[in-house]
Amino acid sequence: MANYHFVYKDVEGASTQWDDIQRKLGNLPPKPPAFKPPSFTPAEDEDSKHKDKAWIDDRTEEQLEDLEDDPDLDDDRFLQEYRKKRLGELRQAAKVQRYGSVVPISGSDFVREVSQAPPDVWVVVILYKDGYPECGLLLQCLEQLATKYPATKFVKIISTDCIPNYPDCNLPTLLVYNNSAVKANYVGLHNFGRRCTPEGVALVLCQSDPVLNDGQSGSEPSSREAVLKGVQQRLIEKVVRDHEDDDDDGSSSLRLDGLLSSPSSGRSPALPLSSSSSSTLADSNGPKQPFVIGVSGGTASGKTTVCDMIIQQLHDHRVVLVNQDSFYRGLTAEEAKCVHEYNFDHPDAFDTEQFLECIEKLRRTQSVQVPIYDFKNHRRCSESFRQVNASDVIILEGILVFHDPRVRNLMNMKIFVDTDADVRLARRIRRDTVERGRDINSVLEQYAKFVKPAFDDFVLPSKKYADVIIPRGGDNHVAIDLIVQHIRPKLGQHDLCKIYPNVYVIQSTFQLRGMHTLIRDCGISKHDFVFYSDRLIRLVVEHGLGHLPFTEKQVVTPTGSMYTGVDFCKKLCGVSIIRRKILRGANFLANGTGIQYGGESMENALRACCKGIKIGKILIHSDGDNGKQLIYEKLPKDISERHVLLLDPVLATGNSANQAIELLIQKGVPESHIIFLNLISAPEGIHCVCKRFPSLKIVTSEIDVALNEEFRVIPGMGEFGDRYFGTDD
Numbered sequence: 001m002a003n004y005h006f007v008y009k010d011v012e013g014a015s016t017q018w019d020d021i022q023r024k025l026g027n028l029p030p031k032p033p034a035f036k037p038p039s040f041t042p043a044e045d046e047d048s049k050h051k052d053k054a055w056i057d058d059r060t061e062e063q064l065e066d067l068e069d070d071p072d073l074d075d076d077r078f079l080q081e082y083r084k085k086r087l088g089e090l091r092q093a094a095k096v097q098r099y100g101s102v103v104p105i106s107g108s109d110f111v112r113e114v115s116q117a118p119p120d121v122w123v124v125v126i127l128y129k130d131g132y133p134e135c136g137l138l139l140q141c142l143e144q145l146a147t148k149y150p151a152t153k154f155v156k157i158i159s160t161d162c163i164p165n166y167p168d169c170n171l172p173t174l175l176v177y178n179n180s181a182v183k184a185n186y187v188g189l190h191n192f193g194r195r196c197t198p199e200g201v202a203l204v205l206c207q208s209d210p211v212l213n214d215g216q217s218g219s220e221p222s223s224r225e226a227v228l229k230g231v232q233q234r235l236i237e238k239v240v241r242d243h244e245d246d247d248d249d250g251s252s253s254l255r256l257d258g259l260l261s262s263p264s265s266g267r268s269p270a271l272p273l274s275s276s277s278s279s280t281l282a283d284s285n286g287p288k289q290p291f292v293i294g295v296s297g298g299t300a301s302g303k304t305t306v307c308d309m310i311i312q313q314l315h316d317h318r319v320v321l322v323n324q325d326s327f328y329r330g331l332t333a334e335e336a337k338c339v340h341e342y343n344f345d346h347p348d349a350f351d352t353e354q355f356l357e358c359i360e361k362l363r364r365t366q367s368v369q370v371p372i373y374d375f376k377n378h379r380r381c382s383e384s385f386r387q388v389n390a391s392d393v394i395i396l397e398g399i400l401v402f403h404d405p406r407v408r409n410l411m412n413m414k415i416f417v418d419t420d421a422d423v424r425l426a427r428r429i430r431r432d433t434v435e436r437g438r439d440i441n442s443v444l445e446q447y448a449k450f451v452k453p454a455f456d457d458f459v460l461p462s463k464k465y466a467d468v469i470i471p472r473g474g475d476n477h478v479a480i481d482l483i484v485q486h487i488r489p490k491l492g493q494h495d496l497c498k499i500y501p502n503v504y505v506i507q508s509t510f511q512l513r514g515m516h517t518l519i520r521d522c523g524i525s526k527h528d529f530v531f532y533s534d535r536l537i538r539l540v541v542e543h544g545l546g547h548l549p550f551t552e553k554q555v556v557t558p559t560g561s562m563y564t565g566v567d568f569c570k571k572l573c574g575v576s577i578i579r580r581k582i583l584r585g586a587n588f589l590a591n592g593t594g595i596q597y598g599g600e601s602m603e604n605a606l607r608a609c610c611k612g613i614k615i616g617k618i619l620i621h622s623d624g625d626n627g628k629q630l631i632y633e634k635l636p637k638d639i640s641e642r643h644v645l646l647l648d649p650v651l652a653t654g655n656s657a658n659q660a661i662e663l664l665i666q667k668g669v670p671e672s673h674i675i676f677l678n679l680i681s682a683p684e685g686i687h688c689v690c691k692r693f694p695s696l697k698i699v700t701s702e703i704d705v706a707l708n709e710e711f712r713v714i715p716g717m718g719e720f721g722d723r724y725f726g727t728d729d
């Protein structure tokens with residue numbers, strides 16, 4: 001119904017008499033209050049505002065410049081000083097490099113764009129390939145971070161442009177550079193949690209260094225704590241935002257606990273990181289996760305044979321085998337008395353806790369002492385153990401390796417060797433009578449009483465966990481070939497080669513390992529030491545020569561045919577590093593001179609490979625313990641025009657090497673024309689040299705574990721020069 005009461009209202013809120021009557025009768029609502037316009041307040045004049053620190057903080061650079069002669073500020077010395085300080089900060093901030101996107105680079109740009117970026121700039125490099133969804137996801141996150149943190153440089157490079165043959169299974173890989181050095185690397189997307197988000201990536205990147213810079217604090221390097229706090233704040237805001245979105249449909253619960261854990265406490269517990277997130281490559285710190293293969297199957301199915309074939313075909317020492325048999329429990333006196341009543345096929349016969357501990361240690365890259373089991377006497381050999389070193393691939397073999405889920409879950413690949421029961425029994429009879437000191441009757445009795453029932457109850461049911469089933473065991477060459485092909489890429493290069501693309505470790509073969517075993521043995525004769533060292537050095541030299549520039553060359557062969565080959569650069573020379581140390585007391589070298597000939601021991605092999613090569617020397621003289629070093633040199637006059645093969649058999653701390661390289665560079669040799677050859681290198685030495693000289697190349701035959709407190713390489717090979725020249729007697 002239409003409202004037929006027309007109420008006239010003037011500005012005072014007055015109305016007609018008729019309306020007043022209606023109000024009294026309750027037909028109209030009470031009279032509204034008289035209208036009063038709001039009081040007028042003029043806008044505050046900028047000049048009359050109180051000027052303090054906060055006011056100055058709000059000014060732009062231009063506004064602060066205009067305040068140079070401001071009378072208010074002239075009266076207040078503190079504010080005038082603060083204005084100047086703030087102006088300085090803003091000018092610095094304006095100078096800070098702005099990147100703002102993920103820039104594609106090629107292999108030839110790498111040194112300029114990454115290694116030679118200004119020292120205060122952090123560079124995040126993604127090694128990627130098109131067509132890999134994980135790479136696409138991480139790239140999206142980096143694009144967002146690049147806009148948020150424009151003072152951090154983000155570049156992307158196709159993995160194989162950066163590192164030839166870089167395995168696709170390592171994609172995407174992030175490398176973080178600062179001041180020409182690799183500060184961190186992350187192999188694979190799992191490092192950034194199950195849900196890879198820009199905020200999560202940011203937090204991981206800033207865990208140990210102030211990698212992300214938004215350029216707000218000028219060119220001053222921000223502290224890690226400050227950067228991390230900012231990144232954490234952004235992550236919290238994101239989590240809260242997501243939570244609020246989720247809450248709209250009432251589906252999620254918020255867990256903020258731990259997000260603000262102190263930076264020193266490491267990774268934030270609420271970060272959605274997977275359990276394998278520790279598998280960064282040599283930070284050089286984070287342990288690398290080995291590839292664990294389980295091989296199960298009934299007794300005498302051919303498990304050991306299959307493992308041996310895989311190991312033989314891989315032909316690489318970075319594969320180790322651990323047999324579950326080694327972890328059979330010892331028998332009590334009672335059990336030993338009636339051993340024929342003991343069920344060796346039941347899961348309880350194994351010390352699974354110890355087996356697990358051993359695997360965990362290997363996964364943490366520690367070596368382990370594995371017991372040796374004596375099947376004839378049903379006990380472990382109490383004194384002998386087998387040392388198993390941490391390796392890229394660990395194979396676990398045994399009838400019940402899939403039985404315990406804790407062991408099973410550590411495996412990346414599970415193989416079941418499936419051989420006909422009759423064939424297995426026949427093999428077992430032969431093996432146990434020939435190798436394990438049993439008679440046929442006892443074998444058959446044990447088989448019927450324990451082996452077969454346990455196979456049906458425990459072994460066969462675990463077959464369902466297998467990823468690969470190999471019928472006919474070791475006779476199945478096709479299956480073994482396929483498995484080998486799958487494992488081979490898991491045998492990556494040394495971690496340091498992945499961080500420093502200019503480090504080359506010559507391909508490890510059993511020949512090479514054999515020679516290393518001989519020359520590292522402290523009991524080897526001098527003659528053999530020299531013989532095998534020369535062989536090894538030649539391999540290193542030959543590899544080093546392969547890094548020299550070459551041109552295509554065609555020759556006519558004796559058959560009159562054309563052969564297209566290469567012609568290596570001929571302008572080269574060798575330079576040996578020799579150390580002289582004034583040593584005192586018992587440390588004085590037996591040769592009476594205190595000279596460690598080091599590099600000279602490599603000259604013979606170099607001469608054998610490069611006929612008539614010129615060889616110079618750099619003598620580094622350390623004066624006792626005071627750290628003072630003097631350098632003497634005898635180098636070819638035209639060394640600046642030559643490629644230099646720098647010789648030192650052992651790279652330990654890298655200090656002498658750096659001095660020698662510095663000297664060569666002073667003499668005009670371009671850094672990229674130096675190839676540093678050594679037999680063994682300590683990771684510390686590689687870091688030290690590669691950080692300072694990213695363009696030279698290091699060629700070595702093995703990278704050792706570390707340096708000890710006396711800065712000697714461990715396991716190492718002692719004072720190489722003294723052993724070579726016999727001056728250590």
Ligand SMILES: Nc1ncnc2c1ncn2[C@@H]1O[C@H](COP(=O)(O)OP(=O)(O)O)[C@@H](O)[C@H]1O
Pocket residue numbers: 297298299300301302303304305306427428431472473474475
């Ligand atoms: N394909 C095969 N052909 C013939 N004998 C085999 C074959 N595979 C294994 N054997 C023999 O059978 C026995 C058990 O093999 P093994 O590999 O040790 O099995 P498991 O480790 O499963 O007990 C050994 O004596 C071995 O030489």
Ligand SMILES: Nc1ccn([C@@H]2O[C@H](COP(=O)(O)O)[C@@H](O)[C@H]2O)c(=O)n1
Pocket residue numbers: 298299300303325328344345374375377378379398399451
């Ligand atoms: N003292 C022992 C310990 C174990 N066995 C048998 O060894 C078999 C497992 O080894 P495979 O190489 O065949 O896998 C298992 O079936 C045990 O019965 C043993 O006889 N004596």
